[in-house]
Amino acid sequence: MPMGLFWFLAVVTVIASLGVILQRNPVHCLLSLVVTLLAIAVIFIGEDAVVVGFLQAIVYAGAIMVLFLFVIWLLNIGADTGPSGHLALKFFGGVAAAALIAELLIFLLPPHLKVKFAGHSATYGSIESLARTLFSQYIVAFEITSILLLIAIVGAVALARRGPGSQLAKSASGSAPAERVL
Amino acid sequence: MVPLPYMMALSAIVFVIGVAGFITRRNILIMFMSVELMLNAVNLAFIGLASRLGTMDGQVIVFFVMTVAAAEAAVGLAIIISVFRNRETVRADELNLLKW
Numbered sequence A: 001m002p003m004g005l006f007w008f009l010a011v012v013t014v015i016a017s018l019g020v021i022l023q024r025n026p027v028h029c030l031l032s033l034v035v036t037l038l039a040i041a042v043i044f045i046g047e048d049a050v051v052v053g054f055l056q057a058i059v060y061a062g063a064i065m066v067l068f069l070f071v072i073w074l075l076n077i078g079a080d081t082g083p084s085g086h087l088a089l090k091f092f093g094g095v096a097a098a099a100l101i102a103e104l105l106i107f108l109l110p111p112h113l114k115v116k117f118a119g120h121s122a123t124y125g126s127i128e129s130l131a132r133t134l135f136s137q138y139i140v141a142f143e144i145t146s147i148l149l150l151i152a153i154v155g156a157v158a159l160a161r162r163g164p165g166s167q168l169a170k171s172a173s174g175s176a177p178a179e180r181v182l
Numbered sequence B: 001m002v003p004l005p006y007m008m009a010l011s012a013i014v015f016v017i018g019v020a021g022f023i024t025r026r027n028i029l030i031m032f033m034s035v036e037l038m039l040n041a042v043n044l045a046f047i048g049l050a051s052r053l054g055t056m057d058g059q060v061i062v063f064f065v066m067t068v069a070a071a072e073a074a075v076g077l078a079i080i081i082s083v084f085r086n087r088e089t090v091r092a093d094e095l096n097l098l099k100w
Helices: A003-022 A026-046 A050-075 A087-108 A127-136 A139-160 A164-173 B004-024 B028-053 B057-087
Strands: none
Touching: A003 A026, A003 B004, A003 B028, A026 A050, A026 B028, A050 A127, A050 B028, A050 B057, A087 B004, A127 A139, A127 B057, A139 B057, B004 B028, B028 B057
16 A cells, blocks of 8 residues: 555544544534545555455445444434533543553554564455455354354344333323333 | 554554543444444554464454444444433433432
C-alpha cells in the first residue's frame, strides 16, 4: 500500500471515528461508523488481507450496521445530547484517554516492538490460505464459534420478542398497558 | 509496505477514541458503536502484525472477532429493544434500577 493512500485512509478513519463519538444524532454517528469500517476494510486489503477486508465490508459495514440502523429506526430515537456528564467527569475522562493513548503509543512504538518483515508467499491472504488455517489449526474454535452464533440467534429472538403473557393479557383486558412484565 | 509503528499508532488512536466515546456518551446505542470501534482498532493491529509476521493466524483471529462481534451486536441490540420496551429510554443514566 502506498504511503499516500495509507495517510489518506488513516485521516479518514480518525475523523470518522471522532464523528462517531461527537455527533448528536445517532443516525449520523452510525453513518460515520460505516465510513470508519469501510476505510479500515481498505486498509486490510492494502495489508494483503484481501478476504478479511471484503468480509469486513460485507459483514460489518453491511450486515451489522444495517442491524444498528434498523434498531435506531425501530426505537425512533431523536437527537441525543452529545457527550454528556459533569465537567469533572469529562475532565477526568479526557485525562484518562490521554494517559491511555500515551501508554499505548509508548508500548507499541519502537524500540519495544521489533517485528521483522518475514515476507510471505503470493497466496498470502487468499481465501485458500485462510481456509487452510481456519479448517486445520482452528477447527475447534470454528465449531465453537458456530455454536456461539446459534446461541446468539436463539437468545436474541428470545430477548426481543414480546412475551406470550403480556400480549394475551393486554388483548384480554383491553386496557392497562402498564402491565408490562420485565 | 507501511511501517508497523504507523499501523499500531492508528490502531491505538482509534481504540482510545472508542474508549472516550464509551465513557462520555450516555446513549446505549452509541456506547455500543464505541465498542465496535474498539474491536476494529484491535483488528487493525492484528492484521498489521499478521501481515508482517507472514502468518495467517492474525487474520483468522480477526475472522473470529468479527463473528463474535456479530453475535454480540445481535444479543446486545435485542437487550436494548427489550429495555426500551420496558423503560422507554436508551439513556444509560436513566437505567438506575440496580443503583444503590
